[in-house]
Amino acid sequence: MFLSKTAGILAVAALAAGVVSAQNAPVAGFRTFISDMTPPAIDNGLRSSGSPRPPRPYPTDLTSRSDGAPYLHGSIIVKFRSGTAPGAQRLMVERVGASTMEVPSYADFDIVSIDESADPEAAAAALAQQPDVEYAQARYIMHPMFVPNDPLYSQQWNFPAIDMERAWDLNPGATASIVVAVIDSGVAYRNAILRRNIPSWRGSNGLTVFTFPALGVVDIPFAAAPDLAGPDRFVAPRDFIWNDTDPLDLDGHGTHVAGTIGELTNNSVGVAGMAFNVRIMPVKVIDSLWDDILGSPFQGTDDVVARGVRYAVDNGAKVLNMSIGRSGPPSPLLQEALVYATSHGAFVAIAAGNDFEQGNPTEWPAAYANSIQGVVAVGAIGRDRQRSFFSTTGPYVELAAPGGNQRVGGTTGGILQQTYDFNFTDTFAFGPLRYGPPRFDVFAYQFFQGTSMATPHVSGFAALLMQQGITTPAAVEAAMEQFATDLGPTGKDDQYGYGLINPRASLRGLGLAQ
Amino acid sequence: MRRPALALLLLLLLPDSSSAQVSFRGFGDAGVTIFTATQSFKAILGKASGPVYGGGIEIGARQFFLSVGARRFQRTGHRVFVFENQIFPLNVKDTITVTPLDLTFGYRFASPTATARLRRAPRVVPYLGGGVGWYGYQERSEHATDAEDVKKTYTGYHVLAGAEVPVRPWIRAAVDAQWAAVPNALGGSASGVANLYDEHDLGGFTLRARIIVGR
Numbered sequence: 001m002f003l004s005k006t007a008g009i010l011a012v013a014a015l016a017a018g019v020v021s022a023q024n025a026p027v028a029g030f031r032t033f034i035s036d037m038t039p040p041a042i043d044n045g046l047r048s049s050g051s052p053r054p055p056r057p058y059p060t061d062l063t064s065r066s067d068g069a070p071y072l073h074g075s076i077i078v079k080f081r082s083g084t085a086p087g088a089q090r091l092m093v094e095r096v097g098a099s100t101m102e103v104p105s106y107a108d109f110d111i112v113s114i115d116e117s118a119d120p121e122a123a124a125a126a127l128a129q130q131p132d133v134e135y136a137q138a139r140y141i142m143h144p145m146f147v148p149n150d151p152l153y154s155q156q157w158n159f160p161a162i163d164m165e166r167a168w169d170l171n172p173g174a175t176a177s178i179v180v181a182v183i184d185s186g187v188a189y190r191n192a193i194l195r196r197n198i199p200s201w202r203g204s205n206g207l208t209v210f211t212f213p214a215l216g217v218v219d220i221p222f223a224a225a226p227d228l229a230g231p232d233r234f235v236a237p238r239d240f241i242w243n244d245t246d247p248l249d250l251d252g253h254g255t256h257v258a259g260t261i262g263e264l265t266n267n268s269v270g271v272a273g274m275a276f277n278v279r280i281m282p283v284k285v286i287d288s289l290w291d292d293i294l295g296s297p298f299q300g301t302d303d304v305v306a307r308g309v310r311y312a313v314d315n316g317a318k319v320l321n322m323s324i325g326r327s328g329p330p331s332p333l334l335q336e337a338l339v340y341a342t343s344h345g346a347f348v349a350i351a352a353g354n355d356f357e358q359g360n361p362t363e364w365p366a367a368y369a370n371s372i373q374g375v376v377a378v379g380a381i382g383r384d385r386q387r388s389f390f391s392t393t394g395p396y397v398e399l400a401a402p403g404g405n406q407r408v409g410g411t412t413g414g415i416l417q418q419t420y421d422f423n424f425t426d427t428f429a430f431g432p433l434r435y436g437p438p439r440f441d442v443f444a445y446q447f448f449q450g451t452s453m454a455t456p457h458v459s460g461f462a463a464l465l466m467q468q469g470i471t472t473p474a475a476v477e478a479a480m481e482q483f484a485t486d487l488g489p490t491g492k493d494d495q496y497g498y499g500l501i502n503p504r505a506s507l508r509g510l511g512l513a514q
Numbered sequence: 515m516r517r518p519a520l521a522l523l524l525l526l527l528l529p530d531s532s533s534a535q536v537s538f539r540g541f542g543d544a545g546v547t548i549f550t551a552t553q554s555f556k557a558i559l560g561k562a563s564g565p566v567y568g569g570g571i572e573i574g575a576r577q578f579f580l581s582v583g584a585r586r587f588q589r590t591g592h593r594v595f596v597f598e599n600q601i602f603p604l605n606v607k608d609t610i611t612v613t614p615l616d617l618t619f620g621y622r623f624a625s626p627t628a629t630a631r632l633r634r635a636p637r638v639v640p641y642l643g644g645g646v647g648w649y650g651y652q653e654r655s656e657h658a659t660d661a662e663d664v665k666k667t668y669t670g671y672h673v674l675a676g677a678e679v680p681v682r683p684w685i686r687a688a689v690d691a692q693w694a695a696v697p698n699a700l701g702g703s704a705s706g707v708a709n710l711y712d713e714h715d716l717g718g719f720t721l722r723a724r725i726i727v728g729r
Contacts, residue, residue, distance in 0.1 A: 166657070169657045170657050171605065469592075469603055469604045469605055470597075470602045471602065472597075472600075474598075475595065475597035475600065475602060478595075478597045479595050479597070506595075507604065508593060508657075508658075508662075509595040509602075509606065510594055510595060510596065510705055510706055510707045511558065511608050511653055511655055511664075512551075512555065512557075512559075512653055512706055512708055513651065513653050513664050513700050513701075513702070513703060513706045514653060514663075514664050514705045
């Protein structure tokens with residue numbers, strides 16, 4: 001997910017107690033769920049008015065590059081060339097002042113511990129110079145790609161904009177045989193009560209530094225999103241932030257994204273989703289501010305994301321939605337994870353990025369899309385079918401989809417889906433005085449904008465195409481691009497790629513004469 | 515072709531031209547057509563050939579004949595997506611119907627003497643012909659709008675060769691092979707595989723058996 005610059009994701013760096021090496025299997029113990037039995041979720045429905053939600057606070061000791069790409073201290077990522085002896089690996093690692101190495105699950109690289117005070121980028125650069133090192137890099141932190149804004153409610157303009165009603169005639173929402181992995185901040189996929197000690201923490205809104213008081217041991221309720229959850233809806237959930245099998249969304253981003261992919265449809269409730277019969281695989285690789293406050297052991301670094309990709313593929317996902325990314329340097333391990341995905345038959349949709357007005361930096365892993373068949377970078381358009389003001393441009397943008405543009409279309413110019421009612425989750429939003437324990441069992445229909453919101457349109461579309469008979473990731477990408485509605489300059493361009501997705505035309509394919 | 519046709523026409527119009535020399539016959543036929551647009555038909559229907567059924571009437575005078583026949587080919591396949599020569603059949607049914615209506619002028623290699631001997635010994639009578647045809651092409655797919663379906667008629671030409679044998683006093687059996695060309699009928703739309711394969715001809719080669727009733 002691509003969250004705006006002010007988003008709480010950045011909290012990760014400050015609040016983590018330190019780098020904790022990943023284990024080869026999920027472990028219990030980082031947190032305790034005391035019950036699966038909770039009161040029903042509360043659906044606050046649509047709101048006709050509302051005030052802008054203030055930006056989430058972020059930690060005060062953020063570690064970041066000058067170009068804005070944050071990373072972790074205390075460890076780096078390295079991949080040795082195949083056949084390098086363990087002794088030689090140790091020697092090379094010691095040369096740059098690093099020490100222990102861990103091989104995480106779902107990874108073909110190592111995490112190497114370095115001194116907390118050492119510069120991770122410098123250490124990685126030094127290690128990369130070693131003869132048997134394929135690559136080495138700092139552990140850059142991914143973030144979500146939506147631009148939070150006024151939580152008002154209207155109708156979904158995005159589906160008519162891509163002719164989905166007629167596309168559903170051809171393929172009504174795919175089937176449960178297609179699994180779509182939402183590689184994100186988690187999903188509100190089940191009911192639970194988490195008992196957790198909430199310590200004091202410090203955060204900033206950019207102007208003032210606040211100290212939020214300790215709340216002590218509290219019970220935090222979770223509920224499955226009413227308009228998303230259903231029998232056998234979710235498959236193989238996995239949390240790489242807490243290293244367990246409970247990828248509960250403590251942010252709301254992943255739930256919103258999952259809704260656009262597969263919100264229950266024709267159920268007389270709420271809104272619709274692109275491929276409403278698919279099964280969703282929640283794979284949590286992005287930490288939210290609440291994850292950080294609660295002391296999650298891991299953060300949304302490149303290595304965690306890469307492992308999430310490999311996990312999803314290994315567990316049967318045919319489509320991977322990555323509404324996440326970051327600027328900064330490239331990440332070979334993410335590139336390899338994407339190649340791994342497509343070579344194992346999984347299609348990947350990645351948000352192109354939201355930083356057009358922040359210098360339009362190259363976004364990763366989206367920038368790999370152009371070079372890997374079966375991986376698509378998705379830009380956003382608004383209701384006016386023009387590029388959204390935030391949507392990053394570049395040669396790697398391959399397709400455009402509705403992502404909203406509230407600068408032009410107002411609040412309702414965003415993409416509407418069900419997610420948490422932020423009045424109950426973002427209790428830190430109005431400062432320490434109104435701060436309290438969150439509730440993740442109260443839902444509302446919210447308008448978000450971002451390439452994060454555009455990307456699940458493409459993921460849902462990919463699920464429909466796979467159900468329709470196009471079974472290879474490269475062919476799915478080709479079918480999307482061949483039938484896209486050209487926008488902007490004729491042909492492929494940096495703003496819209498091949499154009500706006502046209503699901504009906506792609507699902508219909510070619511006849512003999514016409 | 516014009517001169518023999520004129521001769522036949524004159525023969526048929528002359529009031530006293532011995533009516534005995536003018537024959538009227540009806541026929542029904544069945545056969546297999548292999549379409550020239552092989553790749554396109556194969557992509558959509560799974561094969562480039564299929565059965566055709568039809569019938570018509572024929573007017574003959576001496577060795578010449580003029581026939582009008584109509585046939586029908588119909589098969590249902592699936593719309594497809596083609597990527598790097600791999601064909602992905604989509605879950606959208608696509609029905610192709612081709613209905614040629616052809617006018618054939620021909621010559622039958624049977625001398626009056628030979629004809630006179632027919633009652634004593636069945637004899638193979640070869641024939642050749644050629645003419646023009648109007649090829650109705652219809653393509654209908656599931657959930658398509660009228661504009662997306664195709665219903666057009668194209669003009670083509672054909673030649674044929676065959677042979678007939680008498681099996682009963684008023685019944686003959688024939689086998690013939692026809693080659694037809696219907697240029698510029700396919701490939702005009704980017705939504706068709708014919709465009710992808712650069713195949714434009716709706717014609718093909720047809721092998722058919724025919725039952726003829728009449729003298």
